[in-house]
Amino acid sequence: xxxIKGGVTAAKGFKAASTAAEIKYKGRKDMLLIYSESPCxxxxxxxxxxxxxxxxxxxxxICNGIHPVHAIVGNSGIANACTGELGKRICKETxxxxxxxxxxxxxxxxxxxxxxxxxxxxxxxxxKGICDMVPKLSDTTEAGTGAAEAxxxxxxxxxxxxxEFELDGKTCTIGALAKGSGMIHPNMCTMxxxxxxxxxxxxxxxxxxxxxxANETYNMISVDGDMSTNDSVxxxxxxxxxxxxxxxxxxxxNTFKEGLYTICREVARMLAGDGEGATALFTVxxxxxxxxxxxxxxxxxxxxxxxxxxxxxxxDANFGRILCALGYSGVLFDPEKVELSIHSEAGNVLLFKxxxxxxxxxxxxxKVLSEKEVIAEVDMNLGNEEATAWGCDLxxxxxxINADYRS
Amino acid sequence: xxxIKGGVTAAKGFKAASTAAEIKYKGRKDMLLIYSESPCxxxxxxxxxxxxxxxxxxxxxICNGIHPVHAIVGNSGIANACTGELGKRICKETxxxxxxxxxxxxxxxxxxxxxxxxxxxxxxxxxKGICDMVPKLSDTTEAGTGAAEAxxxxxxxxxxxxxEFELDGKTCTIGALAKGSGMIHPNMCTMxxxxxxxxxxxxxxxxxxxxxxANETYNMISVDGDMSTNDSVxxxxxxxxxxxxxxxxxxxxNTFKEGLYTICREVARMLAGDGEGATALFTVxxxxxxxxxxxxxxxxxxxxxxxxxxxxxxxDANFGRILCALGYSGVLFDPEKVELSIHSEAGNVLLFKxxxxxxxxxxxxxKVLSEKEVIAEVDMNLGNEEATAWGCDLxxxxxxINADYRS
Numbered sequence: 001x002x003x004i005k006g007g008v009t010a011a012k013g014f015k016a017a018s019t020a021a022e023i024k025y026k027g028r029k030d031m032l033l034i035y036s037e038s039p040c041x042x043x044x045x046x047x048x049x050x051x052x053x054x055x056x057x058x059x060x061x062i063c064n065g066i067h068p069v070h071a072i073v074g075n076s077g078i079a080n081a082c083t084g085e086l087g088k089r090i091c092k093e094t095x096x097x098x099x100x101x102x103x104x105x106x107x108x109x110x111x112x113x114x115x116x117x118x119x120x121x122x123x124x125x126x127x128k129g130i131c132d133m134v135p136k137l138s139d140t141t142e143a144g145t146g147a148a149e150a151x152x153x154x155x156x157x158x159x160x161x162x163x164e165f166e167l168d169g170k171t172c173t174i175g176a177l178a179k180g181s182g183m184i185h186p187n188m189c190t191m192x193x194x195x196x197x198x199x200x201x202x203x204x205x206x207x208x209x210x211x212x213x214a215n216e217t218y219n220m221i222s223v224d225g226d227m228s229t230n231d232s233v234x235x236x237x238x239x240x241x242x243x244x245x246x247x248x249x250x251x252x253x254n255t256f257k258e259g260l261y262t263i264c265r266e267v268a269r270m271l272a273g274d275g276e277g278a279t280a281l282f283t284v285x286x287x288x289x290x291x292x293x294x295x296x297x298x299x300x301x302x303x304x305x306x307x308x309x310x311x312x313x314x315x316d317a318n319f320g321r322i323l324c325a326l327g328y329s330g331v332l333f334d335p336e337k338v339e340l341s342i343h344s345e346a347g348n349v350l351l352f353k354x355x356x357x358x359x360x361x362x363x364x365x366x367k368v369l370s371e372k373e374v375i376a377e378v379d380m381n382l383g384n385e386e387a388t389a390w391g392c393d394l395x396x397x398x399x400x401i402n403a404d405y406r407s
Numbered sequence: 408x409x410x411i412k413g414g415v416t417a418a419k420g421f422k423a424a425s426t427a428a429e430i431k432y433k434g435r436k437d438m439l440l441i442y443s444e445s446p447c448x449x450x451x452x453x454x455x456x457x458x459x460x461x462x463x464x465x466x467x468x469i470c471n472g473i474h475p476v477h478a479i480v481g482n483s484g485i486a487n488a489c490t491g492e493l494g495k496r497i498c499k500e501t502x503x504x505x506x507x508x509x510x511x512x513x514x515x516x517x518x519x520x521x522x523x524x525x526x527x528x529x530x531x532x533x534x535k536g537i538c539d540m541v542p543k544l545s546d547t548t549e550a551g552t553g554a555a556e557a558x559x560x561x562x563x564x565x566x567x568x569x570x571e572f573e574l575d576g577k578t579c580t581i582g583a584l585a586k587g588s589g590m591i592h593p594n595m596c597t598m599x600x601x602x603x604x605x606x607x608x609x610x611x612x613x614x615x616x617x618x619x620x621a622n623e624t625y626n627m628i629s630v631d632g633d634m635s636t637n638d639s640v641x642x643x644x645x646x647x648x649x650x651x652x653x654x655x656x657x658x659x660x661n662t663f664k665e666g667l668y669t670i671c672r673e674v675a676r677m678l679a680g681d682g683e684g685a686t687a688l689f690t691v692x693x694x695x696x697x698x699x700x701x702x703x704x705x706x707x708x709x710x711x712x713x714x715x716x717x718x719x720x721x722x723d724a725n726f727g728r729i730l731c732a733l734g735y736s737g738v739l740f741d742p743e744k745v746e747l748s749i750h751s752e753a754g755n756v757l758l759f760k761x762x763x764x765x766x767x768x769x770x771x772x773x774k775v776l777s778e779k780e781v782i783a784e785v786d787m788n789l790g791n792e793e794a795t796a797w798g799c800d801l802x803x804x805x806x807x808i809n810a811d812y813r814s
Contacts, residue, residue, distance in 0.1 A: 081731075118730065224714060226712055306631040307809055321524065327636060335458045336491070355489070357490070399720065399802060402718065403721030
């Protein structure tokens with residue numbers, strides 16, 4: 001498994017393009033197109049929010065079916081959520097515009113939107129953007145990065161990644177782009193992330209691998225506890241690597257899944273660390289829990305605690321807030337058994353053990369808490385299960401960004 | 408039902424005192440004592456956090472029993488939570504010190520603490536504070552207000568209230584004090600609030616009334632989603648009003664419960680509106696839901712949404728965030744049926760109906776959102792159940808207060 005340069009255009013046969021279509025933002029890229037001439041198997045996991053954006057309903061239908069997929073078209077600025085019948089129509093017209101221009105079959109285009117909820121899209125702008133992008137489609141690294149840039153909203157940098165590995169003596173690649181960075185609290189789903197691979201794999205196994213990997217990666221992050229109406233992660237696999245199609249679980253499946261996991265974990269960490277206004281990535285590792293589900297619930301409860309997040313921002317070892325967040329997670333445990341420490345590149349501090357606060361050097365603790373990644377290590381001393389969750393600190397800038405995001 | 412001046416000393420036979428014991432804070436009051444010479448029936452509801460502070464465990468025991476209670480002793484600065492055996496011992500020694508000085512029976516003193524978690528209390532300071540307070544006990548309004556001031560942490564003002572009503576031709580009174588204003592997200596429990604009344608009522612009915620009222624008031628507020636380790640609301644009823652003891656549900660019980668509800672709702676609204684850093688009280692009223700539980704869950708989901716709270720701070724009618732928060736509440740509903748408007752003293756704006764955003768004047772909406780109380784009215788169009796929840800906006804000051812609260 002080797003990390004390589006690039007993102008969605010890293011795998012063979014995938015092209016991308018982006019443009020400034022002025023859907024809402026002015027003077028910056030806001031549309032992207034990803035395309036594979038070879039037909040792709042597609043899988044997706046989507047928001048479990050009852051209020052689902054129009055593109056989510058469109059994509060779910062396609063990913064659940066076995067139609068070959070050729071393209072993803074996406075925009076930032078407007079989420080096309082809470083937009084009623086008109087929103088659904090815009091979704092179909094957007095896909096159809098791509099279908100017509102590329103000469104590909106109906107229902108082979110996935111659609112994704114991110115931005116303000118409850119605002120209608122301007123179809124003319126969308127169509128103009130698509131016309132502009134089709135002739136620019138390119139398999140260069142730059143084209144992939146451009147697509148990653150076009151989907152950004154409050155992200156401070158474009159998020160992409162690619163890995164390479166071998167199957168049947170053939171070089172295989174998985175690449176991805178993703179966007180955050182607010183309304184991030186995925187549950188059985190993710191924020192927007194598009195993954196492309198040249199691996200040949202059956203629809204069922206692609207969906208299975210994606211769901212399992214998403215549970216351990218995207219579903220274990222939170223920036224602000226707000227689960228979006230548009231969360232989607234979609235994978236396109238076009239088979240151009242030339243491996244024998246993966247149709248059962250085994251070594252090849254495991255290798256592919258490991259690649260997918262590596263990509264999704266790193267992208268999830270990027271999303272958490274670049275959460276709106278964040279100055280630090282906050283990782284919580286819960287170990288020796290009684291069940292896997294409880295380990296996950298405990299870890300997520302801590303990364304979602306506003307008070308804990310503000311404490312990370314303040315570099316203050318006010319660890320009672322972490323114990324408090326474990327305590328209201330809904331999981332039963334014995335507080336006297338919990339062992340809690342924080343660590344980072346600057347060192348390690350034991351804070352709580354045997355039901356009592358431990359003496360520690362405040363200045364040293366502040367140093368440990370001042371790194372770019374801070375890890376809370378929670379030992380439940382109850383069993384053998386573990387889980388990791390990723391979040392970020394809560395800062396003035398989070399409030400600033402969200403008090404006037406729409407305007 | 409009449410609102411009158413005062414708080415915990417408003418009801419007959421209740422005295423209070425406060426002092427600066429330097430438990431953690433310097434140069435401000437940090438201890439309070441409430442006392443009734445007549446023995447009181449006591450009821451309490453407490454945090455459902457698995458991590459419970461030592462005083463919570465002490466009080467629960469006493470409130471569950473039928474011992475008469477005479478006093479509440481409380482402190483701010485240190486929460487006596489996550490403090491192990493020593494914390495429990497300090498709790499007992501504190502109660503015993505009050506018992507000895509006042510010459511009242513063992514186990515007749517409730518104890519409450521609020522402040523930093525995971526820090527041990529200095530028993531000498533506590534004892535000195537108690538010795539200082541006992542001779543100062545007084546039934547004046549000022550003594551009650553002093554007690555309300557002593558329990559404050561990040562509250563910007565002391566919270567107290569009292570109401571008066573008649574039972575059997577006798578004037579009855581209920582008074583209360585309470586403190587917020589961070590780590591506020593009660594669940595089957597509340598933050599610290601002490602209620603005193605001269606009504607005569609059985610232990611079972613006092614407990615029943617308190618639990619039901621707390622569910623509709625304290626349990627319907629959230630400042631930051633963090634449920635405290637110390638949440639407690641306790642009521643002392645000393646019977647000095649002279650009404651016939653309330654031993655069954657009926658008119659007298661209903662009148663008492665209405666008084667208790669009035670007090671608790673107003674105090675809950677004060678706590679929400681004075682949430683850490685808050686500039687506005689944010690009220691969410693969900694109506695025509697299919698079940699009462701769903702109405703409550705939907706309303707609470709919205710007041711807990713960081714993005715919605717930041718939008719209130721920004722006076723920005725970005726209503727998609729409210730729909731989004733309804734959608735991830737866990738309640739199933741049809742988004743197309745939801746009708747959403749916001750109102751305040753400045754007016755009323757319809758935002759969403761029939762599955763589509765409604766046209767509205769942005770400037771007017773901003774005016775409506777700029778009042779001290781902003782109300783979101785959510786009509787689910789599914790049934791006949793309703794619920795109200797209270798929260799506040801998310802501001803720079805919330806982050807500021809909590810990035811360096813401990814130091």
